[in-house]
């Protein structure tokens with residue numbers, strides 16, 4: 001005759017199952033958060049941040065063919081030889 005297991009045994013069994021479940025849950029959480037495989041620096045500085053190239057920052061300088069003076073490419077030389 002199969003009797004219904006007692007409440008005490010069920011409680012012990014439940015505690016054991018719950019303990020094992022929580023144990024593996026904790027191990028999984030530790031594995032996920034602790035050691036990240038692969039990447040050494042995940043969120044560091046970007047490799048090369050280019051400086052913002054504004055209009056007034058760097059002008060391309062050209063040499064005036066007439067007076068050999070270096071002037072901005074988009075401006076006319078005072079001597080009138082360039083453009």
Ligand SMILES: [Zn+2]
Nearest residue numbers: 064067077079
């Ligand atoms: Zn010139």
